[in-house]
Amino acid sequence: PVCDDPPAFVANFGRLVEFRTDTQHLASTILSALLTRSSPALLPHYGLANNTFIGLHFRTEIDAVNVGYTSFEEQTAAYLPFVSSTPIRTVYAASGNITSLSLFAVEAAKLDPPATVVAKGDLLEGKDKQALEALTWDQQALVDYLVLTKAARFAGVSDSSFSWGIAYARQVVSAEAGTCQSVGGLQEGVQFRDELSTVFGRPRDWHINKLWP
Template sequence: MFTTVLGSIQSKAPRRPVHSLVLWTGLTFFLVAASTYFLSQTRPAVDYFTHRQEEPAAANRTNPLLTKEGIDQFALDHAYPRLGESVNFTGLHQLCNSTKWQPNVYFACNHNAGGLMNVRNMVLNCIRYAIAAGVSGLVMPQMEVRDPVDLRHLRTGEYQSIGFLFDEPWFKEVMKENCGQMEVFDTIDDIPYSGYAMMPDLLNIQAIMEQPRGTKHGMLRNKKPWEFRSRFDKLIKSQNKRPTETSPVIVRLDDRTLFSFPPSFDPPSVLNSLGFTLDFRPDLSALANVIIDRVHKTLNASGNDPYIGLHLRSEPDAGKYWATWDQLANATISTAMNNEIKLVYVASGDTDGVANLTRKAAESGIKVLDKWNVLSDDEKEYLGPFRFDQQAIVDYLALLRSDRFVGSGQSSFSSQLLLRRELLANLTLTEEEKLAEPENVSRDQLAGPGRLGYWDMDWP
């Protein structure tokens, strides 16, 4: 077809073939250049944290947050010192130094699933069991992400690295400095001779501990954690041959690690620091810091307005006996009035519930904010494509820094927030301030029928 078209052009201008050829060549060059430019401008944006390609919701090429360089600079400009930088990891260091390590045995935990706090707890349990087992290497845990449309559908078969939620370089750095006896591998394939590994099937902690096997939270609890090492060693010895460099053992835990290892088994130095090995993604942490600054300056641009953080857990999938919308709303407004606070930051997937709370609180002169009415258009454009549990990171950090907190007693998200807030308050208060705080008065409260029955199985 190309020669036919060229021939037709030449036949119409037989006396000026050179001019026609030059004209056609120029036209062809222009079309090729224009096509190349157009394709370069419409290619999918790459999420460099998870290596997924996603078409941006809007082709806004002026938004720096849609480029890797832009979000890197944003995180650098707005990232406060991470909480873990002020934490003493001496307890973890001593735990690892006192552990008897065994060569050529490795741990992999890829079946972590659920909400943000449940995934965090499962990953931390995996790390703690790996140390207890004395394995020589740990594969970076993965997680199974929930359905983006049906949030109740947790088992989707879509796996992501924990970089989906957490800061992988920070985790590797902390583990190398404080527990370097256990090497951290990016994938199972990075383990030497992984293709010749023994014990390929998934293992269950309850089976190792000879406890009744089940999925209910109460049945997941390891009732004798001090026996785990001896039982694990027995399991390794039961293999056909001893683990060697060319025939290693790779232990893959199943998905029943949630609320399994009791943190209270460890001394406070370990209990209160292990959770800080996991820190959130720097880009979403920076976005949370921006939100916190703006909330503090809502009523007085040059001030530091106090605010109440509310986890309004009133979505349709909330449990039958959980705190109701009325209980959460009343507790929040009452706390605000008693403490003369005029701002509430709410985290919730219940848009109608947030709207109703906004109207109800306004009757008492209280302003309600959430992430969507605090962020700029460019920031919303960046946050919008993130999954539900990724967006929850921003809310978690904003609630963590609030002056008072109200949540649902039966929510693991609220319960863990309360644990972390209690820990941070204890770490930052001076002895005089601790003595001045009445023991029967709490800064925070969980509404509803009481605290989560297994809240003590969560890492603070």
């Protein structure tokens, strides 16, 4: 499990099998589009940009709703203050439920100063957008994964192994590398936080021995 392995192993083992080249190309194109929205200075974290974009993952698909996972309203209530806490005003949001992203964009635009919410489909054009739309839902999630791992700050939800996987993948280049440990003094509704990522939601511990690098 990722929490029992040293940072060097976690950082490299999962790369023995590369992501599909088409998903890598699409993610690279999206990241380039995001970079044009700001003048980023790179953090010393293997390409993470410290003022380019915030990454958010919403787990609001119908299966999550049916089993009573953290609701869209609860995720929104957590994410809006998270966005407000940083001067970054571009938000890259991911979800299999596009309606959730549109609704959140409306709320983010009400912040002071307002934040702009974009998704992968908003940042691709022409053949690249056609290539994205030709992918299955889970293949498109690979593109989101690659983009979200490069966010300046990331927030996800504790019901989602996707969110946890991103948070722990990013932790290998953080001050807490190799620990799977959160900083202390977490507020209610926060299950994990380090210098790069935050996971909101209800207490969950199933991921500790089930996530692999």
